[in-house]
Amino acid sequence: MTKPISVTFLGGDSGDWRVEKIQRVKGDTLPTVDRIEIFQNSFLSPPPSIWALRGTTSNLRYTTSAEATRLGYAQQGLGRRDATCAALIPIRKNETWWSLGQDERRQIMEESSRHISIGLEYLPAVARRLHHSRDLGEPFDFLTWFEYSPENSGAFEEMVKRLRETPEWIYVDRELDIRLTR
Amino acid sequence: MTKPISVTFLGGDSGDWRVEKIQRVKGDTLPTVDRIEIFQNSFLSPPPSIWALRGTTSNLRYTTSAEATRLGYAQQGLGRRDATCAALIPIRKNETWWSLGQDERRQIMEESSRHISIGLEYLPAVARRLHHSRDLGEPFDFLTWFEYSPENSGAFEEMVKRLRETPEWIYVDRELDIRLTR
Numbered sequence: 001m002t003k004p005i006s007v008t009f010l011g012g013d014s015g016d017w018r019v020e021k022i023q024r025v026k027g028d029t030l031p032t033v034d035r036i037e038i039f040q041n042s043f044l045s046p047p048p049s050i051w052a053l054r055g056t057t058s059n060l061r062y063t064t065s066a067e068a069t070r071l072g073y074a075q076q077g078l079g080r081r082d083a084t085c086a087a088l089i090p091i092r093k094n095e096t097w098w099s100l101g102q103d104e105r106r107q108i109m110e111e112s113s114r115h116i117s118i119g120l121e122y123l124p125a126v127a128r129r130l131h132h133s134r135d136l137g138e139p140f141d142f143l144t145w146f147e148y149s150p151e152n153s154g155a156f157e158e159m160v161k162r163l164r165e166t167p168e169w170i171y172v173d174r175e176l177d178i179r180l181t182r
Numbered sequence: 183m184t185k186p187i188s189v190t191f192l193g194g195d196s197g198d199w200r201v202e203k204i205q206r207v208k209g210d211t212l213p214t215v216d217r218i219e220i221f222q223n224s225f226l227s228p229p230p231s232i233w234a235l236r237g238t239t240s241n242l243r244y245t246t247s248a249e250a251t252r253l254g255y256a257q258q259g260l261g262r263r264d265a266t267c268a269a270l271i272p273i274r275k276n277e278t279w280w281s282l283g284q285d286e287r288r289q290i291m292e293e294s295s296r297h298i299s300i301g302l303e304y305l306p307a308v309a310r311r312l313h314h315s316r317d318l319g320e321p322f323d324f325l326t327w328f329e330y331s332p333e334n335s336g337a338f339e340e341m342v343k344r345l346r347e348t349p350e351w352i353y354v355d356r357e358l359d360i361r362l363t364r
Contacts, residue, residue, distance in 0.1 A: 002280040056317040065283030098184040101247030135186050135238040
């Protein structure tokens with residue numbers, strides 16, 4: 001099923017996920033909030049919140065068919081009972097990145113940075129869902145939501161650290177790291 | 183400049199472009215209207231209309247850097263004084279297309295269908311701007327807007343015919359062809 005899912009992350013007082021910390025990795029941060037509510041695929045107006053970040057799932061943008069097959073075998077869905085830790089990592093990339101050709105972005109992302117391959121190493125421990133925001137006129141380009149168990153939080157930290165050290169991250173000009181539990 | 187431009191095509195009674203015909207190529211058509219108004223990058227609500235199709239310009243999704251350079255040299259912008267003919271071609275592709283890997287879609291689109299190469303042959307006569315709609319929850323996936331002079335309308339017909347005969351078009355499950363003059 002490839003139909004895009006529209007998702008709004010609402011920072012405020014309500015929601016299943018309690019915010020543990022909002023870490024500014026690069027660029028401006030967002031106001032501190034107690035909870036995040038995930039408002040999905042609704043034609044209703046979202047409830048009031050202190051801030052709201054919107055995105056949609058989409059088709060694969062860089063992943064090849066062979067890579068998608070490997071990911072498909074290894075990954076598990078969101079909402080696993082023991083996955084009580086989550087991270088929401090909003091990222092914006094700079095104009096240089098967005099003006100590159102498709103081949104150049106793929107080259108940097110995978111052939112040089114191994115982004116897809118690194119993510120694959122942490123499956124099925126870390127479940128993830130990528131939301132695209134750039135074409136919605138949002139302040140970030142991507143919102144990635146991760147879920148994992150407390151036992152896998154060391155693995156998650158390692159994965160995030162490795163990704164941030166890749167050549168791809170040179171193009172990231174704003175990044176937050178929001179950690180949550182439920 | 184790669185910042186997405188949000189565009190709404192409003193079918194109704196007003197606007198610079200007069201609708202000559204709305205041709206149903208595949209799937210459901212839209213109500214006949216007299217004019218189309220192009221409402222761009224505005225935070226205001228669009229004026230009333232009979233129908234509205236929304237999209238955003240975006241980064242390149244399939245085009246390589248080398249291809250983008252060739253296109254960049256050859257193409258001209260919208261709004262040329264003698265380009266008094268236009269076409270708005272809304273297209274939706276099927277679920278099979280969207281579930282393919284990035285490599286498979288590129289293979290079909292360019293290596294097999296020569297989509298980018300065919301378009302290049304008709305530059306600078308035909309100016310175009312592609313808008314992405316799928317992630318906005320719209321009824322079509324793409325809205326392509328073309329502008330050309332009356333002298334180049336034969337070339338435009340030929341280009342459209344050639345593209346519709348490619349393997350890529352097997353994946354198109356809804357298409358309209360709206361022709362306009364101003």
